[in-house]
Amino acid sequence: MGCSFAVPVSEQRESLNNAVPTVESASNPNIPHYHRLAVAMVGHCMLLLEYLRELRLCTCPLLPFIALFKFSYKTYQEYVDSGWYGYGHRKWKSVEGADRYWRQCHNHGVSSKKSFVVYVLDSYRGYTTTVRVADEASLTLTKYGDYIYKHVIILAPSVSEFGGSISVNELVKFLDDGGNIFVAASSEIGEPIRELGGECGIEFDEEHTAVIDHHHYDIKDDGSHTYLVVPHDNQLKVPVITGESEKKLPFLYRGVGISADPFNPLLISILHAERTSYSYSLNKPVADYPNTVGTNTQLIVALQARNNARAVFTGSLDFLSNEFFTATVEEALSGKKYPGSGNQELMANLLRWFFGESGQLRVVSVEHHRVGEAIAPNQYTIMDNVYYAIKIETKNEKNQWVPYDADDVQLEFVRIDPFIRRTMKHKGGLYSEVLKLPDVYGVFKFVVDYHRLGYTHLTSVVQVPVRPFTHTQYERFIEAAYPYYISAISMVVGLVLFSFVFLYHKDDKEKTV
Incomplete structure (x- = not known):
């Protein structure tokens, strides 16, 4: 059970x-x-x-x-x-008030002893856990209209139908509302898991298929060449998601292949297969072109939605097992030996990211005002010199908020389109910039829209009105207008002289004989 x-x-x-x-x-x-x-x-x-x-x-x-x-x-x-x-x-x-997560377990070989992930979660994280069988009739994600879980971990690859009120649409809605979902599949994959993957932009291969590689398999393989040894270089090199490993150990994988939409900007390839691999049925000769071939065969794929909800999909339930966590690795063809696999280290870092313990950004404070002042005005005037500052924090390994340091945080001054775009200077997580407003009035926004792989989407928008000069703010005499001033004055002087001459000039009377 x-x-x-x-x-x-x-x-x-x-x-x-x-x-x-x-x-x-x-x-x-x-x-x-x-x-x-x-x-x-x-x-x-x-x-x-x-x-x-x-x-x-x-x-x-x-x-x-x-x-x-x-x-x-x-x-x-x-x-x-x-x-x-x-x-x-x-x-x-x-931990009082800690997040809650829900794990679904199915009857087919998924036990608390097999999966080391279950032990890690219960032993070290402080989450309140609930474990249920995936097709149980009383399953639900909500209570009195509110979600009672923040994270869902599904370890039920062969489930044919979720129980209770759970459905693929319900899980997708849970993701749309900000929840996180972790899914582990296998070659015995059921239709609900494949459908859930399709809703998130990925496609699991069909049931009874597996990733096969005739060049990179472990010596413990049973002859099907599905007990794969995946090089460490095939892992995503983004420390905030996968961490930084010094040992560079390979990974062990046995399961179904995944294909991901290459045009979906929200998908993140965590681990892909070698170029000699392909995904096909174990019981049939290769007659058609495989569903995925080479490095297009994804093994672990993550999704970060626009609402910062996160989903992780892996095609191998064995990837999470004690057997693969603690096994030594020896490639069958090359004979290379390794003291262990990198499965446990990768999953530890990936779970930190999944639970929101890494890759989190938040805005602590935003300030803006004219240079030389300390308080933000109700409105700005065109051509003002303005100081803008934003403080950003991220979570460290101890799950504590610390200043975030990066050299690519940009500020935009937008009215429909950006009029100004600057990369801000930073010190201790405080990003600042001094800019001169354009000679255009209207309703503008200070926008910081920061999107980086592995981090939550950070958006800060402050709306400010910008008015034109009042009549008392314009210069009284403009150098470029001097010729016009002179011509106007000369016209007035000429008119006065002409009038004086015209009015007071008297012609001499002609003498008559």
Whole structure:
């Protein structure tokens, strides 16, 4: 079976799910049998009591305190370290008000023990988790019209239909509303996963197909040449998404191929196959041109929507498994050996980006005013000298906001089209620029529209009116108009002289004989 946790419907149920360890994983032979039996019995009883409580068939006032039966943290941590890790020990490390994420598990080979990602998420991140079977009838993303999860992780490649109110359209709407979705597929891919990928601009290959490479496969391959060794150079080289690795270890991959729309600017190729690879059915000879060939065969693809929602798609569920995380790598043909794979390191960095712990930008403050002043005016005048400053921060590895430093943040002064575009100077995350407004009046905007791969889209818009000069602000005498001034004065002087002569000139009378 998949995971045995129930969805928390009330606050008490949520506390129980965080405090009670799962029963399914209580099978480690190193733990005394009576301990495992006692925990299993108490765990089942608590879940049954809570279920009856929700149906209003049981009103046990001590139910919130039953969780106190658990062992001391030290004892339970020893259980966790010995391999009996479930989902309960996060209660001692949980963060109040932390994000919640939802993982779907299907019955076909997806267990809490197989996927090391599940253990990493529960052990180190402090998220409140809910684990459900993908076709369960009570699945839902909302409660009273509001989303109850911020992140959805789907580890159900072969699901034929989602349960409850979940559908592909519902997941797409969740993404449109700002939620994040992580999807892991395999060669046993179902139609809902393929349809969800299509809605996000990617296409998974058909069911029972796999990425095949007859030149780059591991020595542990079963002869199908699908146990691929992918060089580290095929990884996206953007540290904010994939991190910076010193070991440069290759990746292990076994799964279905992905093709991505090359004209979609929102898609990010995280990892692609070698040029000798192709995606085709494992049970048929190659008769037609494969769906994807060479480096066009994508293995991991990410999407960052315009609303900064993030989605990650991988065609290999095995990529996330303990087997691939901890395996040594030896190429079958070349004989090259590596002490391990880069799967775990890549997933750790990729999950940080997926959860919004990296690649986040925010505007802390914006100020603008005339040079020499300190307060922004209600309106500017054409030809004013204006000071503009914006403070930008990003998240560091400790999930703390720190100043963001970059040399490519630009400021635009826009009225329909940009009249001014400048690259701003920066110091300690404060970007500033002094600009002279154009000799054009109207309604303008200070615009900072910053789009960089891996970072959230940063947009800051401040609208300001710009008026023309008043009549008292114009110069009284303009040098270029001096000839016109002289001609006007000369006309006046000439008219006065002419009038004086005309009025006071008297002709002599002619003498008559």
